[in-house]
Every structure is written in C-alpha cells, then in structure tokens.
Amino acid sequence: MIMGSQKPIDEIWAMVKDFNRVLVFGCNTCVAVCHAGGEKEAETIASLVRMRAQQEGRTMEVKHLGVMRHCEPEYFEPVMDEVKKYDLILSTACGVGVNFLSDRTGTIPVFPGINTSFFGSVEAPGFFKELCAGCGNCIVHLTGGLCPIARCSKTLMNGPCGGTNKGKCEVSNEIDCIWYLIVERMKKLGTLEKLSEIQPPRNWATSRDGGPRRISLEHLREYEEKEEKAQATGGKKQ
Amino acid sequence: MKSGSNLEKVIASGKPAVTAELGPPMSADAHEVVKKAGILKGFCDAANITDCQTAVVRISSIAAAALAFQNGLEPVVQMTCRDRNRIAIQADLLGAAALGLKNCLCLAGDHQKFSAAGKLKGHPGAKNVYDLDTCQLVGVLKKMRDEGKQEGGDALEVAPRFFIGASWTPMADPVDFRPINLMKKVNAGADFIQTQGIYDIEGFRSQMEKIRNMGLHERTAILGGIIVPKSAMMLKYMDSSVAGVSVPKSLIDRMNKAKEAAGEDKKKARELQEQEGIRITVELIHQVLETPGVKGVHIQAIEWESAIEGIVKAAGLYPRPTFD
Missing domain, CATH: 3.40.50.2300 (Response regulator)
Structure with a gap:
C-alpha cells in the first residue's frame, strides 16, 4: 500500500x-x-x-x-x-x-x-518498507520475485555493483543489497542460471519517464456509459 | 584491431599491460591535469581518467582525457551510469571518439551519497540516473562500434571505435556470483577488465581459477587492480570499509612496523610507510602477474601519481612497449 x-x-x-x-x-x-x-x-x-x-x-x-x-x-x-x-x-x-x-x-x-x-509493506508494527516502484513493466519473474528497480539504489538490472559489503548496500549498512538477496533466493529456487542472461536496456516509458500514466479499461467504461444512458432514458439495466 | 589504441596494441602483443589512474581536479585547473599527465607519461600504456569518482564534481573525464591526450598520455575515458541517460552517454562518447579518444571503461558509478564524505559537502541530494547499468552500457558501446548503430537503432555514419572496458570486483558479495557477473560483462562486449584493488592474493587466485575454467580469460584481457597503500591507516580503512577489499593482517602489520620504526618523527613515519607501501605494491604486481589468465595490472596511486614511475621501474615493467 x-x-x-x-x-x-x-x-x-x-x-x-x-x-x-x-x-x-x-x-x-x-x-x-x-x-x-x-x-x-x-x-x-x-x-x-x-x-x-x-x-x-x-x-x-x-x-x-x-x-x-x-x-x-x-x-x-x-x-x-x-x-x-x-x-x-x-x-x-x-x-x-x-x-x-x-x-x-x-x-x-x-x-x-x-x-x-x-509503495510498501507493513514489515512489523511501525516498520514499513518499500518493495515496488510502480515502474509499469514488472520483471520480478526474472529476479526471484524481488525487485531491483525498487530495492537497488542504482536500479541495476544485471546483477550487483561492486559496492555490496557483507550483504549490505554501499549507500548504508542498514539497507540490504537486493542483488545479494536475489542471488541467494535464486540459488534456493534452483534458478540462478537465469541471471546469466543479459537484460537489455529498459523501456522506461512505462515509468514516470513516459509522463503521467493512465489505465483505461474500455469494457468497463463502455458498460458504465451504457448504464448511464439507460438510466437517463428510463430504461432498464442490461 | 578494434580501436587501435595503445592499450589494445600492448595487450595484443602479449606483454603485460600497465594502466594507471589520473584523478582530475575539483576546479577548472587544466594545468593540474597536464602536470599529472606529464608525471604518468611513459610509465603506463594508458591512464584512466576518473568520472567524478565518489560522486565528487571534478573536470569531466572526457575533457581531462582530451587534455591528457594532447599532452602525450593515452587516456581511458571513464563513463559512469550515474549521471547521464543513454542520450547523454552516447552523445558524450561520440564527442570523445571525435576528439581521438580510443579507450572507454564502463562503470555503474559510486552513489552520490559518497560525495559528502570527510570535509566535502558534495551533492548527496542529487538525482541519480541509472537509465542503463554497466552491462547494458558495454552493450551500447559495442553496438555503436560493431554495428554502427545507436542504442535506439539509428545508423551512425562514422562509428566510435572504442576499446571497451569494464570493472570487476572479484571478491565482493555475493562471491560465488562474481564470476557470472564478469561473464555477463564479457558477453556484453568488454574487451578488457580492470579489477578492484587486490591485497588478498589467495582469494583473487581462487576466483581466477573459476574464470579460467569458464574460458573468460581468453575472451577478455583481465588487468589486476593494485591500490598503492600509503599508510597503515589506509590499509585498515580499506579492509574494514571498502566493499570487496580484504587486506591480510600480515600487510597491515608490515605497515605498522614501518610506522613504529620512525618513533615520534611524523614526517619520517610517513616516508617509511610510503616506502613500505611501494615495496608491498611491487610484490603485489608480481603476484598478480604470475596468476594465470592475468594480462596486466591497473595501478591506482590515488592522489599520488608521482609514485608510479618508481613502482613501474622497480617491478621491471619499464620501459613500456612502443609501436610505430
């Protein structure tokens, strides 16, 4: 939330x-x-x-x-x-x-x-943590379900930088290096070899970089419009 | 030849390559760059020109590299992903190539938080970019050079012909992923690799064994990183605080002994530690070069460029090869 x-x-x-x-x-x-x-x-x-x-x-x-x-x-x-x-x-x-x-x-x-x-979770009462960046192009199936866009200080897509220190991020020893956790998790899942594939440059247009975003569910909007029309003309719901 | 740079020629010749580092000043002082270039010229095959290292604002890598190049020192432009998006990166690198610069090292870049270390105010509130990561940046350079295309696909009538480098921290967490990390950079197109500073030679050799088993040492030129230690304090700091660097106790003890030998004389303590630091550096150079699969050394004498001449000579790496 x-x-x-x-x-x-x-x-x-x-x-x-x-x-x-x-x-x-x-x-x-x-x-x-x-x-x-x-x-x-x-x-x-x-x-x-x-x-x-x-x-x-x-x-x-x-x-x-x-x-x-x-x-x-x-x-x-x-x-x-x-x-x-x-x-x-x-x-x-x-x-x-x-x-x-x-x-x-x-x-x-x-x-x-x-x-x-x-966007974060309630990790414990009074402790909340960012877990998603709402980038509009989810790739966590490639990273063990853990997000490098939200949780890596450099939004790296191809593995950790050289700054990982004892499992922590170079920015602060209070921040987990998400790439460290991704590697450990993918080892457990037996999918580490997936990380050998190079992830190409991202299309950031789905993120804030594409301007304010909108989602329009046409089928729902059509239904609503029909209903409004029906009510306006005294007709019954379809 | 991919680029025809001096560094590429030395590596192709099979002789051990030597790169050094030149840190541009925190002001518009061209003289400082020219002076440092003069100190390094002739004692290395190319010198890395850092790109706002630790996120501190300095003369840009490309501008300082052009100054070094005009003064007879072959530069390695450093390009971080921190400060520029793919538009700025490609534009700057086309400019670098147009200026005659031929080597480029791709880096993620230190987080802007580091700019406020010590006495510096820095710019810790800056917005970082990271449109690309290092692997992707290497791929973009390769695409520009080998396919004559920009990242977006538009054609380049004249392609920038860079000798493409990347960094590698062999012993950082997660250690067992680091060989895969290197493999990705090599697969993306890294022609040469400069490693993080190595003090723990056993740890480095164990990682290099994995690299040889993967055949990566034959697909890229690995230059082992050597950070010239200046004092016992510096070694202790690197051991405790620099990611992927562990310093064996024996080396810290040696530096402590050198310091203690000077008694209360602070000037002498500094001199003795510097001398010991140079001895340690020369030993490390030999140990790194003796490691199978290593093609050279990258010697970083941070804000101590004048030490390079003595080190390179003492290591038996002088004179440097020249080509007609």
Whole structure:
C-alpha cells in the first residue's frame, strides 16, 4: 500500500498560518495503516495546529474530518459541502488524494499534511518498507520475485555493483543489497542460471519517464456509459 | 584491431599491460591535469581518467582525457551510469571518439551519497540516473562500434571505435556470483577488465581459477587492480570499509612496523610507510602477474601519481612497449 509520514509541525504551521478556517482532512485507507494521515492522525494534527495558533496569538478555526478514501469521488462527495466551508484544506491523504481533491475544490487550496513516500509493506508494527516502484513493466519473474528497480539504489538490472559489503548496500549498512538477496533466493529456487542472461536496456516509458500514466479499461467504461444512458432514458439495466 | 589504441596494441602483443589512474581536479585547473599527465607519461600504456569518482564534481573525464591526450598520455575515458541517460552517454562518447579518444571503461558509478564524505559537502541530494547499468552500457558501446548503430537503432555514419572496458570486483558479495557477473560483462562486449584493488592474493587466485575454467580469460584481457597503500591507516580503512577489499593482517602489520620504526618523527613515519607501501605494491604486481589468465595490472596511486614511475621501474615493467 501507499506509505507516508507526517510533515514536521513547523512545516505544517508555515503552510497554514495565514488561513482562518482550516480543515485537516484525513484518509482512512493506506495512510491510516502507516499512522500518518488517517482520521485519528488528522485529529492530532488539528490539535497541534490549534495549540500553535494559540501560542502565536492567531485566531483560527481548525477542524478535522476523515473519509474512507480520498481517491474516489463516492467517498468524499457526501462531505464536499462541509469541506467547502473552509478556506484551506490540509489533506493528510497521500499525494493522490491531494491532487484528486485539488481538481475538485474550485478556489479552495489543498495543501499536503504528509510526505507520500513509497509503495510498501507493513514489515512489523511501525516498520514499513518499500518493495515496488510502480515502474509499469514488472520483471520480478526474472529476479526471484524481488525487485531491483525498487530495492537497488542504482536500479541495476544485471546483477550487483561492486559496492555490496557483507550483504549490505554501499549507500548504508542498514539497507540490504537486493542483488545479494536475489542471488541467494535464486540459488534456493534452483534458478540462478537465469541471471546469466543479459537484460537489455529498459523501456522506461512505462515509468514516470513516459509522463503521467493512465489505465483505461474500455469494457468497463463502455458498460458504465451504457448504464448511464439507460438510466437517463428510463430504461432498464442490461 | 578494434580501436587501435595503445592499450589494445600492448595487450595484443602479449606483454603485460600497465594502466594507471589520473584523478582530475575539483576546479577548472587544466594545468593540474597536464602536470599529472606529464608525471604518468611513459610509465603506463594508458591512464584512466576518473568520472567524478565518489560522486565528487571534478573536470569531466572526457575533457581531462582530451587534455591528457594532447599532452602525450593515452587516456581511458571513464563513463559512469550515474549521471547521464543513454542520450547523454552516447552523445558524450561520440564527442570523445571525435576528439581521438580510443579507450572507454564502463562503470555503474559510486552513489552520490559518497560525495559528502570527510570535509566535502558534495551533492548527496542529487538525482541519480541509472537509465542503463554497466552491462547494458558495454552493450551500447559495442553496438555503436560493431554495428554502427545507436542504442535506439539509428545508423551512425562514422562509428566510435572504442576499446571497451569494464570493472570487476572479484571478491565482493555475493562471491560465488562474481564470476557470472564478469561473464555477463564479457558477453556484453568488454574487451578488457580492470579489477578492484587486490591485497588478498589467495582469494583473487581462487576466483581466477573459476574464470579460467569458464574460458573468460581468453575472451577478455583481465588487468589486476593494485591500490598503492600509503599508510597503515589506509590499509585498515580499506579492509574494514571498502566493499570487496580484504587486506591480510600480515600487510597491515608490515605497515605498522614501518610506522613504529620512525618513533615520534611524523614526517619520517610517513616516508617509511610510503616506502613500505611501494615495496608491498611491487610484490603485489608480481603476484598478480604470475596468476594465470592475468594480462596486466591497473595501478591506482590515488592522489599520488608521482609514485608510479618508481613502482613501474622497480617491478621491471619499464620501459613500456612502443609501436610505430
């Protein structure tokens, strides 16, 4: 899921201090799991902002709210009238939520309350780890199910660099060298010889390098359009 | 001849090749490059011109290589995957070839984090590129040279004719994968290989045995890496902190003895350690060259280029072969 972490309160304060009515708006899916931006965290941030406002002698109305997901209209449309009463929305959703709201709030600004960090796992309570880079062209069937794009500091495709030290990455001894783990795993799977094949230069157009990406499921969109038409003309569902 | 470079000619002659290293300065000081080129000229067959080693901004490898070349030293351009995408890499290498440069060593490149080591601020917040990795970069150079095509497939009317190199760390983790790692670089088209610094000669020989069994030593020219030790402290640091480098205790003890022999005299301690470092280097050169399958040595005297002349002479590798 999408992992994030709260921005420092000083940074948040610098963003919100000139506004009078602020809504801290949480998202109860991914960022709630990593304790960064769920409704509970939105409540805490709202209290911190209120305290800071008091300390600084600023009169501000700061409220909080949460919905299940910020990235689908059906979840926040019911609360949009409420949301639009404020002159700033501090969204504690991931960057997707911040963008999605910004596209829909007219003249009300939406600012980020968290830093969206990565697609990751819950390794242990309170410990989250990046495991996928969303590069749009998955190749982990060639690497023992472990991703060198997300987990190698140099996104190397043909094996480890010379910087592997005691199984750790040259960037930090707290980072596993993923190529070390890939080799060990492929030995266990009996597929090490697959790594002898040279992986050619990648087509990064499926990644961020190709511009913002979209997925369009034509069959579903056609169905939805038909249904809307049918409803508009009073017909029955097909 | 693939490139006609001096390095390629020496290797083809069957004589042991000697390459050295020239680190460009952290400023626009052309004189520094010319000075270092003058120091190395005649004592090596070609000198690697590092490409912002440890991610520290310096005169670019190609520009410094052109300066060295104009001053009579054959350069090995270094090209890392860290700072350029395939468009910039190919454009720069076409430029390098147009300037008459004939050797290119392909590297992944040290992570930008290293630029902030010691007293340097560096650029640890830089964005790295890694559009290609080393193996892919070797393949791109080979395709440009042998097929006359850019990576994307467009034709090159005049192909860059590089003698293509890659690095190899024989003893880094995972050790049993390292021979496969070398094989991939050779299959991709590496004509020569320069290894990470070797102190643990037994470890290196055991890896070389595997390389010979795979026949790789006949498909590429392996130059064993020698990092000239300057002090006991440097050896200890390399042993503990440099990936793929382990230094036998006996060598560290020798350097410690040299240091202690000077008593409290710091200047003398430095001199004695440097002398011992050169003796160790010469021994390592012989041991590496005696290893079957090795075609030469790559001697790195980091920020100590003046040591090369004495080392090459003491190792019996002077004069260097010349060709008409």
